[in-house]
Amino acid sequence: MKRSSVKELLHSDKFLQEVHVKGWVRTFRSNRFIALNDGSTINNIQCVVDFENTDEELLKRITTSAAVSITGTLVESEGKGQNVEVKVTKLEILGDSNPDEYPIQPKKHSLEFLRENAHLRIRTNTFSAVMRVRSALSFGVHKYFQENGFNYVNTPIITGSDAEGAGEMFHVSNFETNKAPLNEEGNIDYTKDFFGKETNLTVSGQLEAETYAMALGKVYTFGPTFRAENSNTTRHLAEFWMIEPEVAFNDLDANMDLSEDFIKSVLGYVLENCKDDLEFLDNRLTQEEKSKPQAERSDMGLIEKLNFVAENNFKRVSYTEAFDILRNCKPNKKKKFQFPITEWGVDLQSEHERYLVEKHFKCPVILFDYPATIKAFYMRLNDDGKTVRAMDVLFPGIGEMVGGSQREERLDVLKSKMAELNIDEEELWWYLDTRKFGTAVHSGFGLGFERLVLFTTGMSNIRDVIPFPRTPQNAEF
Numbered sequence: 001m002k003r004s005s006v007k008e009l010l011h012s013d014k015f016l017q018e019v020h021v022k023g024w025v026r027t028f029r030s031n032r033f034i035a036l037n038d039g040s041t042i043n044n045i046q047c048v049v050d051f052e053n054t055d056e057e058l059l060k061r062i063t064t065s066a067a068v069s070i071t072g073t074l075v076e077s078e079g080k081g082q083n084v085e086v087k088v089t090k091l092e093i094l095g096d097s098n099p100d101e102y103p104i105q106p107k108k109h110s111l112e113f114l115r116e117n118a119h120l121r122i123r124t125n126t127f128s129a130v131m132r133v134r135s136a137l138s139f140g141v142h143k144y145f146q147e148n149g150f151n152y153v154n155t156p157i158i159t160g161s162d163a164e165g166a167g168e169m170f171h172v173s174n175f176e177t178n179k180a181p182l183n184e185e186g187n188i189d190y191t192k193d194f195f196g197k198e199t200n201l202t203v204s205g206q207l208e209a210e211t212y213a214m215a216l217g218k219v220y221t222f223g224p225t226f227r228a229e230n231s232n233t234t235r236h237l238a239e240f241w242m243i244e245p246e247v248a249f250n251d252l253d254a255n256m257d258l259s260e261d262f263i264k265s266v267l268g269y270v271l272e273n274c275k276d277d278l279e280f281l282d283n284r285l286t287q288e289e290k291s292k293p294q295a296e297r298s299d300m301g302l303i304e305k306l307n308f309v310a311e312n313n314f315k316r317v318s319y320t321e322a323f324d325i326l327r328n329c330k331p332n333k334k335k336k337f338q339f340p341i342t343e344w345g346v347d348l349q350s351e352h353e354r355y356l357v358e359k360h361f362k363c364p365v366i367l368f369d370y371p372a373t374i375k376a377f378y379m380r381l382n383d384d385g386k387t388v389r390a391m392d393v394l395f396p397g398i399g400e401m402v403g404g405s406q407r408e409e410r411l412d413v414l415k416s417k418m419a420e421l422n423i424d425e426e427e428l429w430w431y432l433d434t435r436k437f438g439t440a441v442h443s444g445f446g447l448g449f450e451r452l453v454l455f456t457t458g459m460s461n462i463r464d465v466i467p468f469p470r471t472p473q474n475a476e477f
């Protein structure tokens, strides 16, 4: 007999028909009511066991997280809380679960505890909701780009270049530790390593994506990226997924338009397609907020906030304007910032970004035209000679969601910038070729996928929106 999903059954009106379903027991109460879940939806289906005619040994094996196969009749439910239920005619235990050993009890566990059990936390309502939303977001990302004429490009994970120039790379080597051959100067001789050169895990697919945009016009990447920065924050992972569109002939304004349209479209997709999960997460967040002091509580619910972002314009502000706002703001004057805003040119910290977004503008903000000295080598220099065509999209509760720019398309300007920063032209000969052969204005950005999932689900720690987080001192599972 064809197996139905719990989701299908909950939406079905095939009353009195025989149905077949498999899943895991969430709870079993009064020796009668199984709440069954199979991951297809946050909701469980109630399966009612005829306990008088069921073997006692079998009843004992219906424990939380046991895998079961159920055949029965779909009926309208008389009980509260559900419309349909299954009257069990045949029950088979597919996999037992010892309740004395199973760590996830049907009660509230701390997120920290669940993180230590990341292989089982997905069996909770919160994590199953988060991960279904994550999956839908990722589909929404592909849908947006595919429907708008973009080609999906898979850029390499192992590279020889440091796109961001921040030196936060994980090395990739096939040498045995302590047995790496040395050259005449006493340094490790990478010419003898697997790739014949020093390599690392990519921090961004941008440079390679740029070469593809110069032929395919509109491209995007969506893949894993790695950063060996030692930041133990709720916003940083050592391994995260980044989405990087790159578009030939787009200037910075078009790039800002694209980022805004893209984010709104993806949020719209989940608002439409993840209603049950978002409602659950909305309630969860409301409960969390109640434990916070009044002043720190958000005045919007999760779904309300997502709708607000999807429907309202992002505020666009230059770095210089933002700098003035920050320099004159109360927390700066009262020396409340850990990093005081004093001189034009300072890099903005997350406390500043969050002030702008959460206190001043109260909506997503796109900051643009940053000082050249705090941004990467590939960004296009403005005519003022001191700012570059950079843009960051800042989000409430998150800070930086997107970093992007119009790229420096002028070979001579790019070369002199590289010389200034001691970036070897020979290393990036292929990148420079794009500026030699049919160079054109082009722009792109990178969106940290987990930060988007964080915002969309209302979770507060980035470790809770990726299945198996990689952070300093932690690579379990």
Ligand code: 4AD
Residues within 6 Å of the ligand: 163, 164, 203, 204, 205, 206, 227, 235, 236, 237, 238, 240, 242, 244, 245, 400, 401, 402, 403, 404, 405, 444, 445, 446, 447, 448, 449, 450, 451
């Ligand atoms: O601002 P970033 O460093 O920009 C780039 O890598 C550019 N090459 C992108 C481009 O123009 N194609 O990183 C982009 C985004 C950030 O805005 C942030 O959302 C996310 O990636 N991000 C991280 N997310 C999680 N953990 C980390 N350690 C992250 N570092 C950056």
Ligand code: MG
Residues within 6 Å of the ligand: 392, 400, 402, 403
């Ligand atoms: Mg950035």
